[in-house]
Amino acid sequence: MTLQEQASPDTEISNQPGNNNPSSSASSSSSSEPLYTPPSPSSMSTTSASNTTMPAPPHGTANISVREYIYFLPYPLPPHTPVPYSIHLPAKNPLNLPPHQFEPTSTLVLTSPLNTFVDIRLFKPTQPGHSALPTKSERERLEWAFAGTSVSAPIPDPHGGEEPWKDVTKSTWTHWLDSRYAVGARDIPVDEGVMYPINDTLTLEHGHAYHPALKAVKTHEEMWRNVPVAAVENDKKVCIVLRLQDDNARARGVVVRLGQYVQGLVMVGEYSTVERWEYEGEGRDGGDGEEQGARDGGWERTARVGDLFLPCGVTWREDVLSVGGRIRYKDYEWVVEEAWEW
Numbered sequence: 085m086t087l088q089e090q091a092s093p094d095t096e097i098s099n100q101p102g103n104n105n106p107s108s109s110a111s112s113s114s115s116s117e118p119l120y121t122p123p124s125p126s127s128m129s130t131t132s133a134s135n136t137t138m139p140a141p142p143h144g145t146a147n148i149s150v151r152e153y154i155y156f157l158p159y160p161l162p163p164h165t166p167v168p169y170s171i172h173l174p175a176k177n178p179l180n181l182p183p184h185q186f187e188p189t190s191t192l193v194l195t196s197p198l199n200t201f202v203d204i205r206l207f208k209p210t211q212p213g214h215s216a217l218p219t220k221s222e223r224e225r226l227e228w229a230f231a232g233t234s235v236s237a238p239i240p241d242p243h244g245g246e247e248p249w250k251d252v253t254k255s256t257w258t259h260w261l262d263s264r265y266a267v268g269a270r271d272i273p274v275d276e277g278v279m280y281p282i283n284d285t286l287t288l289e290h291g292h293a294y295h296p297a298l299k300a301v302k303t304h305e306e307m308w309r310n311v312p313v314a315a316v317e318n319d320k321k322v323c324i325v326l327r328l329q330d331d332n333a334r335a336r337g338v339v340v341r342l343g344q345y346v347q348g349l350v351m352v353g354e355y356s357t358v359e360r361w362e363y364e365g366e367g368r369d370g371g372d373g374e375e376q377g378a379r380d381g382g383w384e385r386t387a388r389v390g391d392l393f394l395p396c397g398v399t400w401r402e403d404v405l406s407v408g409g410r411i412r413y414k415d416y417e418w419v420v421e422e423a424w425e426w
Contacts, residue, residue, distance in 0.1 A: 096116075096117040096118070096119060096120075097117060097118055097119075097120045097398055097401050097404060097411070116413075116414075117413075118395055118398055118411050118412065118413040119411070119412045119413070120398070120401075120404060120405070120409060120410070120411050121409060121410045121411075121412070122404075122406055122408075122409045123406055123407065123408030123409050123410075123420075137425065138322075138402070138423050138424055138425035139424060139425075140424065140425065140426035141197030141323065141424045141426060142197060145197040145198075145199075146195065146196060146197050146313060146323050146342055146343075146424070147193075147194075147195040147310065147342075148192070148193070148194055148195075148310065148311040148312075148313055148342055148343065148345060149192070149193040149195070149308045149309065149310060149311065150191065150192055150193075150308070150309050150311055151187065151189070151191035151193075151205075151306055151307065151308055151309075152185075152187060152286070152307040152308065152309050153170070153185035153186055153187045153306070153307050154185070154186070154187065154188075154304055154305070154306045155169070155170040155173075155182075155185045155186075155304065155305045155306075156181075156295070156298070156302045156303070156304055157169060157179065157181065157302065157303040157304070157305070158179070158302070158303060159292045159300075159301050159302050159303040160292075160303070161303055162179065165178070165179065166178070166243075167243035167280075167290055168249075168280050168282075168288045168290060168305060169305060170185050170288070170305045170307070171282065171288060171307075173185065185307070187208075188207060188208060188227075189205045189206055189207055189208060189227050190205070190206045190207075190208060190216075190217055190387075191203070191204070191205040191206075192204060192345065192347065192360065193308075194340040194341075194342040194345055194346075194347050195234060195340075195342070196323050196325045196340055196342065196422050196424075197323060197422065197424055198233075198325070198421075198422055199233050199234045199235065200231070200232070200233055200325050200327075200338065200340060200421070200422065201231060201232065201233070201234050201257065201340065202229075202231045202338055202339070202340045202347040202348065202349055203228075203229065203230050203231065203257070204229045204347050204349065204358050204360055204387070205226075205227040205228045205229065206218060206225055206226060206227060206358075206360075206387055206389070207224075207225040207226075207227050216386075217360070217386050217387035218387055218388070218389050219385070219386075219387060219388055220388075221388065221389055221390060221391060222389065223389055223390070225389065226263060226356070226358060226389045228262075228263060228264065229262075229263040229349045229356060229358045230257075230259045230261065230262040230263065230264075230275075230349070231259070231260055231261055231338035231340075231349045232257060232258045232259045232260035232261070232338075233257075233258050233260070234255060234256065234257045234258070235255070235256050236253045236254065236255040236256075236279070237253060237254055238251070238252065238253050239252055239253065239254045239278070240252070241278075241280075242278060243278075243290070249280050250281075251281050252278060252279065252280060252281075253278075253279045254276065254277070254278055254279070255276060255277055255279050255289070256274070256275065256276040257275040257276070258275075259272045259275060260336065260338070261336045261337070261338065261349060261351050263349070263351070263356040263358070264296075265354075266334070266351075266353055266354045267334045267335065267336050267351050267352070267353060267354075268331070268334065268336075273293065273294065275293070276291060277289040277290060277291030277306075278290045278291065282307070285309055285310045286307060286308070286309055286310075287307075287308045287310070288305055288306070288307050288308075289304075289305065289306040289307075289308060290303070290304075290305050291303070291304060292304065312343075313342060313343035313344075314343045314344040314363070315343070316343065316344055316363040316400075317363075317381075317400075320425050320426065321343050321425070321426050322341065322343070322400075322402050322424065322425050323340070323341060323342045323343070323422060323423075323424040323425075324339075324340070324341040324399040324402060324405060324420065324422065324423055324424075325338070325339070325340050325341075325420070325421040325422035325423075326338070326339040326348075326395060326398070326399065326411065326418045326419065326420060326421065327339075327418065327419050327421045328350060328416055328417070328418045328419075330415075330416060330417075333352065333415065333416070334352060334353045335350070335351070335352045335416055336350070336351055337349060337350030337351065337394065337416075337418065338350075339394060339395060339396055339398075339399060339418070341396070341399035341400065343363075344362060344363040345360070345361065345362055345363075346359075346360070346361040346362075346383075346396045346399050346400075347359065347360050347361075347396075348394040348395070348396045349394075350390075350392050350393070350394050352392065355390070355392070356389075356390055356392075357388075357389065357390025357391060357392035357393075357394060358387070358388070358389050358390060358394075359385060359387065359388045359394045359396050360385070360386050360387040360388075361383050361384065361385050361386065361396050361397075362383070362384055362386050363381075363382070363383050363384075364381065364382065364383075364384050365381035365382065383397070383400060393413050393414065393416070395411050395413065395418055398411055398418075402423065402425070405420050405423055406420060406423060407420055407421065407422065407423050408420060
């Protein structure tokens with residue numbers, strides 16, 4: 085699987101995996117497939133052109149995060165409020181707030197080695213007969229989706245007092261596109277939080293923001309769990325990033341495949357479409373040498389809202405993708421922005 089193994093120009097590559105092609109997919113409405121054009125030698129990056137295999141990312145830079153809960157507090161916080169607050173519930177609750185944390189969504193964040201991320205938050209079912217995740221364009225179940233780049237830096241604990249927390253960082257997520265704002269909007273609020281490491285797999289984010297459901301600015305604490313990146317179908321872990329930018333059409337999109345997950349967000353104007361895929365069953369190695377799952381194996385689309393095309397399925401054709409390659413489907417062209425293997 086080398087960066088030099090390239091499809092010939094305008095090669096058709098299927099967006100769907102084998103027998104898992106959903107009849108409701110946007111691409112199923114046409115017999116055409118996405119067309120892939122590999123990069124010319126002059127357009128390839130130095131890293132891509134000088135190596136015979138996909139480069140390995142810097143250690144520990146790619147990340148899969150699942151949100152365990154969100155907890156709301158007053159904004160601004162009353163003086164002397166302990167931070168973190170929610171981890172002490174219900175035993176310690178000096179503000180007399182609800183005694184338990186909760187999680188109304190299925191929230192998954194995929195972050196690439198170059199800090200491109202896709203964050204998709206889908207409401208869990210609240211009515212009988214609803215599926216675990218929306219698969220039939222139930223737009224009311226899209227709580228929020230956004231994509232862009234993130235940065236983190238160590239800082240002193242701003243809430244520490246006499247006993248400051250160790251290894252605290254401040255993270256900022258720049259929303260290049262956001263399902264709550266039209267493409268190119270300049271008034272997307274700053275998204276940042278102070279990150280408190282709880283243990284090897286859990287990190288608590290403390291910040292504040294306007295929350296539409298509450299119609300108010302609230303302090304919030306979110307608990308994030310790191311999920312190991314898994315190798316699927318072979319002994320290699322893979323990360324692929326695709327990007328769409330067509331300013332004339334007010335269209336933007338980002339797709340990130342990281343290990344056993346793929347997520348994508350595409351927007352045209354104010355209209356958004358999201359997808360989430362997961363590799364299930366045989367051939368999935370969680371990194372400890374043991375296969376995970378009990379299904380026959382393969383990629384499964386677990387969530388979709390909207391009806392725009394997203395080339396999520398293209399990302400498991402890493403055998404032909406190279407940085408700088410282009411994927412065209414109908415009116416839009418996606419660029420392979422990152423390709424990693426380790």
